[in-house]
Amino acid sequence: xxxxxxxxxxxxxxxxxxxxxxxxxxxxxxxxxxxxxxxxxxxxxxxxxxxxxxxxxxxxxxxxxxxxxxxxxxxxxxxxxxxxxxxxxxxxxxxxxxxxxxxxxxxxxxxxxxxxxxxxxxxxxxxxxxxx
Amino acid sequence: xxxxxxxxxxxxxxxxxxxxxxxxxxxxxxxxxxxxxxxxxxxxxxxxxxxxxxxxxxxxxxxxxxxxxxxxxxxxxxxxxxxxxxxxxxxxxxxxxxxxxxxxxxxxxxxxxxxxxxxxxxxxxxxxxxxxxxxxxxxxxxxxxxxxxxxxxxxxxxxxxxxxxxxxxxxxxxxxxxxxxxxxxxxxxxxxxxxxxxxxxxxxxxxxxxxxxxxxxxxxxxxxxxxxxxxxxxxxxxxxxxxxxxxxxxxxxxxxxxxxxxxxxxxxxxxxxxxxxxxxxxxxxxxxxxxxxxxxxxxxxxxxxxxxxxxxxxxxxxxxxxxxxxxxxxxxxxxxxxxxxxxxxxxxxxxxxxxxxxxxxxxxxxxxxxxxxxxxxxxxxx
Numbered sequence: 001x002x003x004x005x006x007x008x009x010x011x012x013x014x015x016x017x018x019x020x021x022x023x024x025x026x027x028x029x030x031x032x033x034x035x036x037x038x039x040x041x042x043x044x045x046x047x048x049x050x051x052x053x054x055x056x057x058x059x060x061x062x063x064x065x066x067x068x069x070x071x072x073x074x075x076x077x078x079x080x081x082x083x084x085x086x087x088x089x090x091x092x093x094x095x096x097x098x099x100x101x102x103x104x105x106x107x108x109x110x111x112x113x114x115x116x117x118x119x120x121x122x123x124x125x126x127x128x129x130x131x132x
Numbered sequence: 133x134x135x136x137x138x139x140x141x142x143x144x145x146x147x148x149x150x151x152x153x154x155x156x157x158x159x160x161x162x163x164x165x166x167x168x169x170x171x172x173x174x175x176x177x178x179x180x181x182x183x184x185x186x187x188x189x190x191x192x193x194x195x196x197x198x199x200x201x202x203x204x205x206x207x208x209x210x211x212x213x214x215x216x217x218x219x220x221x222x223x224x225x226x227x228x229x230x231x232x233x234x235x236x237x238x239x240x241x242x243x244x245x246x247x248x249x250x251x252x253x254x255x256x257x258x259x260x261x262x263x264x265x266x267x268x269x270x271x272x273x274x275x276x277x278x279x280x281x282x283x284x285x286x287x288x289x290x291x292x293x294x295x296x297x298x299x300x301x302x303x304x305x306x307x308x309x310x311x312x313x314x315x316x317x318x319x320x321x322x323x324x325x326x327x328x329x330x331x332x333x334x335x336x337x338x339x340x341x342x343x344x345x346x347x348x349x350x351x352x353x354x355x356x357x358x359x360x361x362x363x364x365x366x367x368x369x370x371x372x373x374x375x376x377x378x379x380x381x382x383x384x385x386x387x388x389x390x391x392x393x394x395x396x397x398x399x400x401x402x403x404x405x406x407x408x409x410x411x412x413x414x415x416x417x418x419x420x421x422x423x424x425x426x427x428x429x430x431x432x433x434x435x436x437x438x439x440x441x442x443x444x445x446x447x448x449x450x451x452x453x454x455x456x457x458x459x460x461x462x463x464x465x466x467x468x469x470x471x472x473x474x475x476x477x478x479x480x481x482x483x484x485x486x487x488x489x490x491x492x493x494x495x496x497x498x499x500x501x502x503x504x505x506x507x508x509x510x511x512x513x514x
Binding site: 009030036055056057058059060061062063064065066067070073075076077085086087088089095100111112121123125 | 250252253256262263264265266267268269270272273276277278280281284326327328329330331373375376377378382
């Protein structure tokens with residue numbers, strides 16, 4: 001990944017920056033120019049909740065090249081307390097300890113370091129809330 | 133709009149075809165289709181191919197393939213909608229003929245996958261690169277998450293999901309072009325190597341090379357062609373968010389349901405009228421969700437219906453008689469066209485040992501990614 005492409009997403013990957021529609025109040029993550037809820041083009045910055053629950057999950061055992069050295073790893077769809085859903089890894093977990101609705105908390109972690117471009121890429125992952 | 137017929141069909145074997153290049157494969161299928169239709173010229177051509185740039189470092193397929201097929205200067209467009217590229221190409225060709233702009237148009241699809249170093253990564257480009265693939269999720273992983281949700285919501289069992297693979301591999305035994313014609317058992321599926329929990333290797337369609345082509349023609353062209361007539365009576369397509377997490381229900385395929393509603397309405401047919409269906413079983417769970425979204429079974433009953441044999445060759449509604457993506461093979465861009473090829477072959481009564489008796493109305497459902505794009509086509513023998 002090129003440096004500019006990586007840098008563009010830093011507000012979302014490091015700080016979970018989202019946008020709230022001024023008209024229908026729907027939160028978009030990442031922010032988007034046109035609200036998916038009502039079509040409005042007017043929004044304000046919003047910050048996502050760091051807490052959520054697992055909607056569904058898997059353990060990836062056959063990984064693409066940039067993740068090959070990490071496999072197996074857990075990836076889940078997490079529904080945050082404000083209703084927004086994201087896909088992310090569940091760190092420090094093997095899979096057996098997870099269930100539907102398991103509470104998780106966002107952390108900043110290294111996501112991958114094996115890709116082209118030589119950038120060590122960071123972003124959000126989640127850990128089990130009870131571990132904290 | 134004018135009536136549109138499929139007047140010619142051609143296909144290559146699907147599999148690990150080490151001796152054959154992308155252009156060889158396409159030309160072989162396309163020439164067969166042109167000979168079958170009895171045409172020596174094309175007014176236009178649409179070719180579905182998902183990722184030749186990543187897989188064989190070749191873009192600009194349109195003119196390359198028109199050149200090697202010997203139809204220059206006929207206009208050609210490569211169509212991309214991930215795994216629905218073939219269905220999208222067929223849809224484009226349909227509207228070109230239906231509009232009256234052209235009389236003879238080729239709809240093709242091709243993918244050369246086995247030359248690539250990292251197919252998993254190339255396929256992952258059909259997901260949201262910044263918000264899905266960045267986090268290490270793969271396509272088997274996305275479908276695994278859908279499978280887990282389906283099991284939770286509907287009580288679908290691991291054995292019911294495996295039954296899709298067992299059925300489709302058995303169907304492929306009668307398809308000489310299939311990649312994986314072999315008999316497998318439920319136990320073998322469940323014991324195969326884990327890919328993304330709860331899915332295993334035998335839940336996944338193989339990485340295949342292959343091509344398929346169909347010639348679409350106006351009524352005048354169809355009357356000139358030999359053989360039984362097959363008319364395209366229903367065309368539907370729809371989109372959805374490509375990020376699975378952005379959809380309200382990860383265990384259903386809304387774009388497929390919407391595309392199907394359009395195709396059913398256009399053809400004045402409903403799920404009960406369909407004699408056989410080819411659906412997009414890139415993973416076993418995908419077939420279960422597809423037959424539910426198409427209304428061929430009640431929502432949530434896809435697993436149980438498959439397990440009970442309702443979708444088998446002798447069942448109430450035969451699904452994936454060709455072997456499906458799962459066992460016929462899945463050269464991504466060719467898949468959507470090859471599904472329609474199977475329906476056309478069945479409606480012509482030319483499917484040999486896998487022929488479904490009295491097949492009059494068939495449906496083909498193709499989708500991209502985890503259902504971010506979908507096409508549904510209904511064809512009828514006339």
